[in-house]
Amino acid sequence: MKKLKTILQHNILYYVVLLIAIIFYLISNNLEYITIYDEFNSEEFIITNLTIYDYGLKLNLKGNEKVIGYLYTKEENETNKLLKTYSIGNKVLITGKRKDITNNTVPNTFNYKKYLSNNKIYNVIEITKIEKIKSKTSIFYKAKDKLLQRGKKLNKSYPYINSLIFGVNTYLDEEVMTSYRENGISHLFAISGLHISVFIYLISKILDKLKTHQLVKSIIIISFLLFYMFLTNFSMSVLRGAIFTCFLLLNKLFALEINNINLLLLTLSIILFINPLNLNNVGLQYSFLVSLCLLKYTNLIKGNKLKQMLIVSSIAFLVSYPITVNNFYQVNFLSILYNLVFVPYVSFILLPFTLISYVFPGLDDFLFLLIKIIESLSQFLNTINIGKISMCKISTVFIVLYFVIICKLLNSKNKKRVKYLVFLIVFLLINYLSPLKKDNYIIFLDVGQGDSSLININNNVTMIDTGGIVSHDNKEYRYKISKNKLIPYLKSVGIKKINNLILTHGDFDHMGEAKYLVENFKVKNVIFNCGEYNDLEKDLIKVLDRKNIKYQSCISKLDIGDTELKFLQTREYDNENDNSNVIYTEINNKKYLFMGDAGIDKEKDILEKYNISNVDVLKVGHHGSNTSSSEEFIDEVNPKYSVISVGKNNRYGHPNEEVLNTLGNSKIYRTDQDGSIMFKIRNNKLKIETCSP
Numbered sequence: 304m305k306k307l308k309t310i311l312q313h314n315i316l317y318y319v320v321l322l323i324a325i326i327f328y329l330i331s332n333n334l335e336y337i338t339i340y341d342e343f344n345s346e347e348f349i350i351t352n353l354t355i356y357d358y359g360l361k362l363n364l365k366g367n368e369k370v371i372g373y374l375y376t377k378e379e380n381e382t383n384k385l386l387k388t389y390s391i392g393n394k395v396l397i398t399g400k401r402k403d404i405t406n407n408t409v410p411n412t413f414n415y416k417k418y419l420s421n422n423k424i425y426n427v428i429e430i431t432k433i434e435k436i437k438s439k440t441s442i443f444y445k446a447k448d449k450l451l452q453r454g455k456k457l458n459k460s461y462p463y464i465n466s467l468i469f470g471v472n473t474y475l476d477e478e479v480m481t482s483y484r485e486n487g488i489s490h491l492f493a494i495s496g497l498h499i500s501v502f503i504y505l506i507s508k509i510l511d512k513l514k515t516h517q518l519v520k521s522i523i524i525i526s527f528l529l530f531y532m533f534l535t536n537f538s539m540s541v542l543r544g545a546i547f548t549c550f551l552l553l554n555k556l557f558a559l560e561i562n563n564i565n566l567l568l569l570t571l572s573i574i575l576f577i578n579p580l581n582l583n584n585v586g587l588q589y590s591f592l593v594s595l596c597l598l599k600y601t602n603l604i605k606g607n608k609l610k611q612m613l614i615v616s617s618i619a620f621l622v623s624y625p626i627t628v629n630n631f632y633q634v635n636f637l638s639i640l641y642n643l644v645f646v647p648y649v650s651f652i653l654l655p656f657t658l659i660s661y662v663f664p665g666l667d668d669f670l671f672l673l674i675k676i677i678e679s680l681s682q683f684l685n686t687i688n689i690g691k692i693s694m695c696k697i698s699t700v701f702i703v704l705y706f707v708i709i710c711k712l713l714n715s716k717n718k719k720r721v722k723y724l725v726f727l728i729v730f731l732l733i734n735y736l737s738p739l740k741k742d743n744y745i746i747f748l749d750v751g752q753g754d755s756s757l758i759n760i761n762n763n764v765t766m767i768d769t770g771g772i773v774s775h776d777n778k779e780y781r782y783k784i785s786k787n788k789l790i791p792y793l794k795s796v797g798i799k800k801i802n803n804l805i806l807t808h809g810d811f812d813h814m815g816e817a818k819y820l821v822e823n824f825k826v827k828n829v830i831f832n833c834g835e836y837n838d839l840e841k842d843l844i845k846v847l848d849r850k851n852i853k854y855q856s857c858i859s860k861l862d863i864g865d866t867e868l869k870f871l872q873t874r875e876y877d878n879e880n881d882n883s884n885v886i887y888t889e890i891n892n893k894k895y896l897f898m899g900d901a902g903i904d905k906e907k908d909i910l911e912k913y914n915i916s917n918v919d920v921l922k923v924g925h926h927g928s929n930t931s932s933s934e935e936f937i938d939e940v941n942p943k944y945s946v947i948s949v950g951k952n953n954r955y956g957h958p959n960e961e962v963l964n965t966l967g968n969s970k971i972y973r974t975d976q977d978g979s980i981m982f983k984i985r986n987n988k989l990k991i992e993t994c995s996p
Contacts, residue, residue: 311561317568324575331579338425339367345398348372349440350391352536354473360385362430363536364397369423372397374430391451392444394437399430403951405996408749408978409788411632411696411795421580447534456664459671460657463492467657470494470535479678482685484631487620487638491649494535495590496544501654502531503548521552539574539586546570547594564598567591588626596622600713609643616642621709621727625702628694628734632794637690648677694734695797705730737797742990743890746981747922748792749974749994750784752950752957753812756897756922757793760890763864764793765803767886767897771815785816790824800825803861805868807899808883809837818843821852831856832899833875834882866890871915873908880925881905887915891984896940898924898931906936916941919989920982923947923966927958927973934965942969944982944991951975951996 310316340346348364355361359376363369376382389395404427407414419425439445454464462474472480472492483489491497503524510520528545535541550566553559571591574581581587596618597604604614616639627634635641653673660666697705708730712723748755750770758765770784793801804826806814820826821843829847831840831854847854861868871885883899896918901909902925909915921942924931926949945966949957953975963971972980978994 308559311559314565317565317572320572321568321575324572324579325582328575328579328582332583336420336425340370340401340426343399343401343426343428345396346370347436348395348397349444350389350393350395352391352471353386353389354471355382355386362389364395364428368425370397370426370428371419371424372399372428372430373402374433389433389435391448392439392441393435394440396432396434396436397428397430398432398434399428402427402429403996406978406994408974408994408996409792410979410981410994412788412791417583421578421583423578423580443530443533446530450534453664454661457660457667457670459667460660460674463653463657463670463674464661466492467494467498467654468661470538470541476678479682482678482681485633485635485685485691486641486645486681487627487635488641488645488681490589491645493540493586494538494544495540496547496594497646497650498654499528499531499541499544499548501650501658502527505658517556521556524552525549539581539584540590542574542577543570543587543590543594546573564595567594567598585626585630589623592622592626593619596713603713612643612646613639616640616646618713621712625697625705628697629702632696632791633691633693635690636692637684637687641684645677645681653677692735693794693797693799695737696795697734701730701734743984744981745890745895745920745984746979747946747948747972747974748788749979750788750816750948752926752953752955753784753815754807754899754922754926754948755784755789755816756948758863758888758890759798760864760866762798764798764801765805765861765863765868766801767805768807768813768899769804769816769820771811771813773811773815783816783819785819785823789816789820793824800827803828803830803863805830805861805884805886806832806840807885807897808832808879809840810879810900811839813900814839814843818846821846821850826852828852829854830858830861830884832882832884833857833872834879837879871909871913873905873912876905878902880930883924885909887913887918891987893920893982893984893987893989894918895920895922896942897922900925900931902930903933903936906931906933910936910939915939918942920944920946921969923958923962925957926953926955927962928955929959929961932962932965937965942966944989945969945971946980947971947973949973949975 346366348366348370350362351365352363353360358373359382360374362372362374364372374385376385404416404419404425406416419427439448451469454468455461457464462476465471465474470493475492480489483492506524506527507520510523515523528549532541532545547567547570550570551563554561554566574587597615600618603618604611606614619642620639624634656666656670656673660670708723708726712720712727715723743760745759746757748757748770751772753770754768755770756767758767769789772782772784801824804817804820806817806829808814809832817829821829829843829852833856836844844854857872859870859872861870866888869887871887876882880900881902881904883901883905885899885901885905886897888895894917896915898921906924916939918940919942921940921944923945927947947958958973972993974980976996978996981992983990983992
């Protein structure tokens with residue numbers, strides 16, 4: 304035992320184990336997995352989780368592989384009926400068809416396919432039929448379902464019961480969750496070491512009152528942690544906190560005297576051995592780096608309680624900065640101060656009362672009051688933009704240099720610390736002032752069945768249309784193209800403002816995201832098409848007036864730096880599509896034509912009024928519909944490249960086969976097949992890049 308104890312105290316052991324785990328990660332990260340459900344028809348699964356979404360239910364399913372299933376419903380009553388019929392632990396027969404899982408098609412945005420594969424999920428199923436075979440498959444699922452159902456007794460506070468006890472943030476209000484994230488406090492609403500510490504503290508106090516033997520006490524706590532990992536679907540933050548806590552208990556129980564940093568390295572190694580691709584998990588990256596640095600620099604955390612909290616908050620912010628920037632492209636420097644308020648509130652008030660209310664549901668109203676306090680404060684603070692800074696995506700070299708400076712800063716003393724602090728500030732300024740894209744470029748962004756293009760000329764930015772998901776069955780979708788695609792892309796390439804937002808016309812698939820965009824990103828000027836404003840445009844104008852954003856309509860030209868955009872105005876039509884703004888421009892001797900949804904009648908009028916031929920890039924009208932792109936027009940315009948902005952498997956059948964034949968002499972790019980398409984302008988040559996699914 305003494306020899307084993309000596310071996311376990313050697314630092315090199317933990318570095319070797321971690322190195323082996325990282326080698327496994329590098330191998331796994333380059334492997335292409337082949338699913339066993341290649342030809343999906345009907346399969347048996349166990350339901351491991353159910354979540355309500357816009358379209359009905361999302362089911363996490365466990366069979367020979369993990370699978371995500373979507374069960375679409377038309378009415379809310381139908382969704383509620385399904386929730387009463389099916390629950391966690393049910394064994395079900397699923398019939399359906401596989402959905403395509405794609406990579407991100409807008410650069411620097413969330414990659415759903417990679418996210419799923421990191422979690423060993425390779426299939427998403429659209430469920431056409433579900434049949435219950437068995438109600439509960441094990442005592443663990445029965446216990447889990449009972450515990451989850453108890454949380455529903457707190458009608459008002461249920462979202463926070465789910466979040467703070469079971470680690471499910473799905474039911475938290477979207478705007479509130481956004482405020483938590485932008486204030487840098489969203490980590491408080493994901494199960495972490497903080498929450499686990501509170502649970503262990505409460506269990507320990509109860510066991511101490513019962514005068515439980517240390518060995519029995521450790522066994523009970525470890526058993527609880529193992530079940531809690533199962534209860535929270537083995538979420539990464541719980542996995543890290545629970546495994547690390549188990550090692551701490553064993554270390555103390557057997558007096559192994561292994562230092563905490565080595566235990567943390569061992570924890571990371573175990574998590575990577577379970578699934579090497581866990582290293583790609585952002586939650587693990589945050590959790591591990593912050594924990595490592597706080598353990599490493601414990602000697603810096605001194606002074607009164609307030610000073611200690613400030614030091615901890617500052618170290619956590621600095622260490623997590625590159626992760627935050629490369630995932631959200633925005634940091635809030637005031638989050639260091641915000642955490643001084645929110646961490647104690649959640650730790651000593653909200654979380655304990657959440658646990659008490661879970662046991663005594665009659666306290667629902669009081670808990671809801673505590674929730675409203677933190678929500679209101681977070682949303683108020685989120686209106687303060689002083690500390691919020693957008694940052695472009697940073698390179699690996701930058702990240703390495705950044706951490707070198709951080710280590711020097713934390714390891715140094717007095718005058719040297721000031722020197723490294725200056726280095727750090729300069730480094731952050733370089734990151735802020737240097738956008739990724741140095742070339743002039745035009746990018747046609749994949750927004751599904753809609754249009755959105757971006758012209759960047761010497762950092763003078765013009766966006767043409769925003770896209771918009773057209774709702775069906777009167778459903779309002781929570782998914783926002785602006786929030787998930789447009790704004791992240793803009794921030795990731797260092798764009799701080801849109802100089803001009805041009806809306807070709809008032810259809811939802813072209814301007815449906817404009818309202819959200821101007822509410823959440825800096826826009827200086829908005830341009831509408833000719834004709835009367837429709838209801839969608841009027842709603843946007845109310846926002847523009849409130850925010851004092853300039854707008855105009857039916858213009859003939861627009862200067863963007865040294866470049867002129869010409870609006871090919873002809874006459875006023877009796878339909879929104881033909882009233883589309885049609886825009887022509889020349890950049891570095893290359894010709895571009897953006898057609899909006901203009902139809903054949905407007906095409907004829909353009910040919911009669913303007914002399915336009917041999918364009919280099921044509922944004923094809925109306926998503927490739929046969930109402931646009933007549934042979935006469937295409938023959939005259941004679942595009943070298945044709946871009947069709949269109950949604951995959953759209954219900955309109957766009958693009959039309961005849962239109963594709965008409966465009967046959969040009970090189971055709973389609974957003975449904977090629978993702979976003981970028982035309983870089985360099986030395987009077989076009990360099991084309993795509994972001995394929």
